[in-house]
Amino acid sequence: MPAPTYRLRPQGDRxxxxxxxxxxxxxxxxxxxxxxxxLGHAQLQGVxxxxxxxxxxxxFYTPGKEFGGTDxxxxxxxxxxxxxxxxxxxxxSAREVDIPVCYGGTHxxxxxxxxxxxxxxxxxxxxLHTSPGSMVFxxxxxxxxxxIGVHDPxxxxxxxxxxxxxxxxxxxxxxxxxxxxxxxxLPGGWHILGATPLKLFDxxxxxxxxxxxxxxxxxxxxxxxxxxxxxxKRAEEAL
Amino acid sequence: xxMRVLKxxxxxxxxxxxxxxxxxxxxxxxxxxxxxxHQLANTLVGNLTDCxxxxxxxxxxxxxxxxxxxxxxxxxxxxxxxxxxxIAMNRPLVVRAADALSFGARRRGxxxxxxxxxxxxxxxxxxxxxxxxxxxxxGWQGRALKKGDEIPLKRPLLTTGRDGAGLxxxxxxxxxxxxxxxxxxxxxxxxxxxxxxxxxxxxxxxESRDALxxxxxxxxxxxxxxxxxxxxxxxxxxKPRQMISEATTFGTIQVPAGGQPIVLMADRQTTGGxxxxxxxATIDLPLLAQMGPGDNVQxxxxxxxxxxxxxxxxxxxxxxxxxxxxxxxxxxxxx
Numbered sequence: 147m148p149a150p151t152y153r154l155r156p157q158g159d160r161x162x163x164x165x166x167x168x169x170x171x172x173x174x175x176x177x178x179x180x181x182x183x184x185l186g187h188a189q190l191q192g193v194x195x196x197x198x199x200x201x202x203x204x205x206f207y208t209p210g211k212e213f214g215g216t217d218x219x220x221x222x223x224x225x226x227x228x229x230x231x232x233x234x235x236x237x238x239s240a241r242e243v244d245i246p247v248c249y250g251g252t253h254x255x256x257x258x259x260x261x262x263x264x265x266x267x268x269x270x271x272x273x274l275h276t277s278p279g280s281m282v283f284x285x286x287x288x289x290x291x292x293x294i295g296v297h298d299p300x301x302x303x304x305x306x307x308x309x310x311x312x313x314x315x316x317x318x319x320x321x322x323x324x325x326x327x328x329x330x331x332l333p334g335g336w337h338i339l340g341a342t343p344l345k346l347f348d349x350x351x352x353x354x355x356x357x358x359x360x361x362x363x364x365x366x367x368x369x370x371x372x373x374x375x376x377x378x379k380r381a382e383e384a385l
Numbered sequence: 386x387x388m389r390v391l392k393x394x395x396x397x398x399x400x401x402x403x404x405x406x407x408x409x410x411x412x413x414x415x416x417x418x419x420x421x422x423h424q425l426a427n428t429l430v431g432n433l434t435d436c437x438x439x440x441x442x443x444x445x446x447x448x449x450x451x452x453x454x455x456x457x458x459x460x461x462x463x464x465x466x467x468x469x470x471x472i473a474m475n476r477p478l479v480v481r482a483a484d485a486l487s488f489g490a491r492r493r494g495x496x497x498x499x500x501x502x503x504x505x506x507x508x509x510x511x512x513x514x515x516x517x518x519x520x521x522x523x524g525w526q527g528r529a530l531k532k533g534d535e536i537p538l539k540r541p542l543l544t545t546g547r548d549g550a551g552l553x554x555x556x557x558x559x560x561x562x563x564x565x566x567x568x569x570x571x572x573x574x575x576x577x578x579x580x581x582x583x584x585x586x587x588x589x590x591x592e593s594r595d596a597l598x599x600x601x602x603x604x605x606x607x608x609x610x611x612x613x614x615x616x617x618x619x620x621x622x623x624k625p626r627q628m629i630s631e632a633t634t635f636g637t638i639q640v641p642a643g644g645q646p647i648v649l650m651a652d653r654q655t656t657g658g659x660x661x662x663x664x665x666a667t668i669d670l671p672l673l674a675q676m677g678p679g680d681n682v683q684x685x686x687x688x689x690x691x692x693x694x695x696x697x698x699x700x701x702x703x704x705x706x707x708x709x710x711x712x713x714x715x716x717x718x719x720x
Contacts (some may be wrong), residue, residue, distance in 0.1 A: 160635075355410040
């Protein structure tokens with residue numbers, strides 16, 4: 147990938163953010179993921195966390211070169227040096243992850259409402275939501291909590307006026323052309339289309355998070371029976 | 386060898402320097418709210434690596450030790466006492482089998498830190514012993530202490546040390562050591578918390594920026610480990626706009642549309658999408674962490690370079706203190 151344009155910005159005295167744009171798009175998201183991968187490979191001294199989001203990459207660091215840390219200026223120079231060379235393309239290492247989803251019914255209380263709001267049938271909502279090309283932009287809010295996009299412009303719905311105080315674990319929900327999946331029971335204002343029986347975050351796995359930044363995601367529609375079967379299988383495995 | 390919890394206190398949880406390295410997975414850093422006091426307590430008991438200390442909030446617990454060990458208490462003065470007798474803070478102390486540590490009136494500050502020599506024997510989860518209260522993992526069973534908990538300790542003290550010395554000799558030898566805390570790690574007495582401007586600083590109205598630097602803001606009752614909600618003159622953008630979610634930091638001052646700022650603290654979520662006017666300098670986060678609901682906070686600006694220089698001075702002072710305390714470590718390790 148060619149050298150990108152970006153802006154460097156301090157976020158306080160222990161974080162440097164790199165801005166790649168100011169809109170949510172697959173291109174900018176890929177740029178962020180690729181920059182995060184590139185800078186991760188560079189193993190910069192003093193950097194403890196590299197966090198990609200929709201339009202930015204945050205580098206968390208410890209100040210003090212004499213203690214194995216760094217400082218803002220040094221880090222800026224290193225970022226320039228590494229990004230100038232060109233980016234390691236994040237897509238080349240992207241995994242493809244299938245997410246089975248039981249749409250509608252008790253698992254997807256907002257499916258009907260979303261269909262009405264955008265003026266298509268429930269089947270069409272499912273078809274659009276399961277169409278390929280979705281990517282994990284990043285994880286946030288809680289452990290293993292993905293932000294997936296960018297969906298068809300029809301899904302440009304704002305969040306619900308009144309957020310729910312408790313959204314069940316596994317709920318797959320949309321807002322602003324994105325999907326999220328709630329890893330645990332959490333409050334939330336997105337429109338719930340369905341639920342997956344998969345566990346999004348599990349400390350018993352070598353990689354606790356089911357999804358990682360840059361993963362390509364495919365939602366696969368499943369029946370309620372299949373959901374129950376997979377959920378039961380998971381419960382059995384947990385014993 | 387355990388520390389038995391007779392009374393849990395208001396909110397007592399194990400915290401260390403934080404769970405870094407997993408923010409890209411949405412895992413919050415958490416860790417001690419007052420990193421200065423946490424690190425000082427650890428250093429005073431001769432721990433060379435970061436071990437979780439018990440973060441004690443406002444109303445302290447009552448705990449009983451089943452075997453002798455060396456402890457230190459730093460941070461808020463919550464009137465600590467051993468078997469009913471007041472004890473010194475900011476010093477390594479020997480406690481004996483069956484001694485009960487309790488806390489009383491809050492004299493100053495919000496959070497006290499209890500460290501033990503060798504550390505508490507609690508597992509590492511994703512590289513840290515910190516309790517992630519909201520996600521229920523890390524620390525002791527992923528939660529705050531409860532009555533009846535028995536927390537194992539890694540390195541209790543023998544009644545008679547390997548060098549033949551009794552506990553009384555060890556206690557006296559420790560007490561005789563002169564401790565000098567350099568200014569960089571002594572508790573801050575500053576009146577104002579220092580801020581570094583955010584990129585959006587100029588996007589806020591002149592009145593808002595002026596208010597933030599001249600008016601007191603009250604810390605609201607619902608402020609806790611995740612964030613401090615401030616009450617005071619509204620902080621407004623010249624042209625309000627939606628922001629795209631991105632990584633957050635310890636000390637980010639974000640401003641929701643209502644205009645009342647929130648300072649993100651140790652348990653902050655990894656990402657957030659509100660406009661950010663400024664960031665609390667790391668050097669002053671301990672000062673803020675020791676303030677609590679009802680307290681007034683006042684701010685002033687500091688440059689990024691100056692903030693980093695102060696941060697580095699503190700880190701260096703801790704390294705020097707650890708070196709100066711090598712006698713404490715030798716006494717404890719040889720015992």
